[in-house]
Amino acid sequence: MSQPVAGFSKLDKEEKIEWLSSQYLQDNPEAVKILKQYWNEDPKLQQLHDEFTENTISNFYLPFGIAPNFLINGKLLAIPMVIEESSVIAAASKAAKFWGSRGGFKAEVLGTKKIGQVHFIYSGEKQKLERFFNKLKPQLFSSVKEITRNMEKRGGGVLDIELREKTDSLANYYQLHCNFETKDSMGANFINSCLEKFAQVLKDEAHNWPEFNSEEKEIEILMSILSNYVPECIVRAEVSCPVEELSEEGGMSGAKFASKFIRAIRIAEIEKYRAVTHNKGIMNGIDAVVLATGNDFRAVEAGIHAYAAKDGNYNSLTHATVENGVFKFWLEVPLALGTVGGLTSLHPLVKLALEMLQKPSAGELMEVVAVAGLAQNFGAVQSLITTGIQQGHMKMHLMNILNQQQATPEEKKAIIEYFKRHTVSHSSVINQLEKIRQQ
Template identity: 70%
Template structure:
């Protein structure tokens, strides 16, 4: 029976691996070798990676690839993407090439404000609370002035602080709903620091507020935290062209556009389809967010919440045909940064931003949204013409060959064979067995 371990965090990396190997991986004779072979030979770089998080054992690698030829607002980009899924980078590149010949992508930032909240409980008179807040608000802003000084120099800071009554959702529940502008930083630490100062000041001011009785003075601060739902930090990405330019795979432009728009209508109406449809968008978005050292979990959470803003989960992207013109677009919330955090610490994140010509946060929002839209276009185009598996499985072929431990010569022969044959795991197994016989 496995016993709990005490002091694990104080063990050296090697000691952690030894404990793990003997406790959970005793049957795997190669476990230690696999874990240690991913250590970076550059000791300072290895230490940097280990200090990103806690109880580090090794490094977990993802491919860092490039999707070239993205024409965005008449400027050409090569987009770095960190992702392990087959066909994503190839599909994004193909869509970029397709739309680059048709005027490219247009992108626009519609808003950049971010949200944080102080959640608190108050059981007294609502009107007295509102009067107190009006009196205390200048004091709240004064209290965070030392924290906002540098952000304000860059054009950011606290935009507004509101008192929100949420007692219809939960008894005695109120919020300080705070809006921030953080410019080129994602701003999580800045926002959370301001919120905690707001909470501290708000509680202290309540204790000295003469109009409150003894119970009303005891406002309970539950928590102070930013929100990853940022419906006012929005970017729009779009492509369009005459319908006649969409002829493909034996379909007229009109037929292609009609099938594509119907596919989007299904994703708008049917949540089961919408989830997979939006996952395809996130294939592109997450890959760029990860490559640039941003928080893809926060981005995912915020975007999927936005997909449910009308009360039902639905497609993030939309398409229509008007006056002979096909339009395909998407508006999504994106809170990203190009300074601070991992963006400045991880060497590959710095390289990724340099590849993108050192964008501002707003420029990065546009690039990320466009990559998601391109990925979505490629996926829906495949679904409504050849089917998703034909292209995906050809890109997945190398994974299957590696699983079957194919030699370099076998890979060469089988890659050539499957250029003209459908790829499936069983078909690859059959062909490799024939080769080996």
């Protein structure tokens, strides 16, 4: 039976693996071999990876792929994508090719404001607190001058600080709601440093405010933290073309395609069971680029899904119309991204990914990421309303099935050739593989 371990973080990597093997891997030498075979051969590079997080024992690899031929605002790009799911990069690349001959993608950053909050408890008269805050506000700005100096040189900094009352939701709960501009930095550390300073000044100065009684002077700071919900840090991506240019090779007219496509999008706008899967497909494209460029995909996911529910119902992030014979398909999403700081200057593949994208600003990266999400969604919906999602997906998934069955190179070649003419399913692949092995 496994036992608790003391001082695990102080063990070196070999000792951590030895403990893990004895406690949970039945001293399996093959398991230890697998962990070690993913170590980087360069000790300095491995140390760099080890120090990205804690208690590192190995590296977890994901495929790093490229979706070429993206024409974005007149500029042709190859988009780096890190993802393990079959058909995602293929679908994005197909959509890029489709729209590349129809004017390409248009993208625009609509806002870059980010949010942070100081959450606190104040037991007293609201009017007193408001007068105190109005007097304190200039001091709050000046208190972070050392923190904001470099950011202000780049055009960023603290934009505004508001006092917000939330006592209808929680007794005596107020907050400082703060707006920031962080330029090419994602800005989490910058924002949090400012917020903690605001909290300190708020608490300290409350003791000196003559209007407060002894209880009111004791403002309780609960927490100071940025928000990953950034509804004013928005980017829009869209495509458009005359309806007749949407005609499918299978014989579907452009008008029929547009009609089916718009109704499919409409279903995602009104039916949350569909909307969740619909938006997950969008995130296939978005997350893959966010990961490749060293940004925080968990923060992006949380913020985007909150945005999808901003009106009280969870619905589609993409929308489509036909007006005056022109089909238009677009996406608006909140994206707080950075191209400086964090992993962007440390991880070798992240630096290479940003170089592939021609060293974009944070705003330009927002545009690329939004376009990847829009392209992925177009490819998915296009498949759904024509051939069905499984035809293309399962052919891409075929190699995963063959690898699971440890197929030889000769078996893979024969199976791939067979399924050029037949429908792929897990059971049909297994059956055909068994036939080949019996022969």
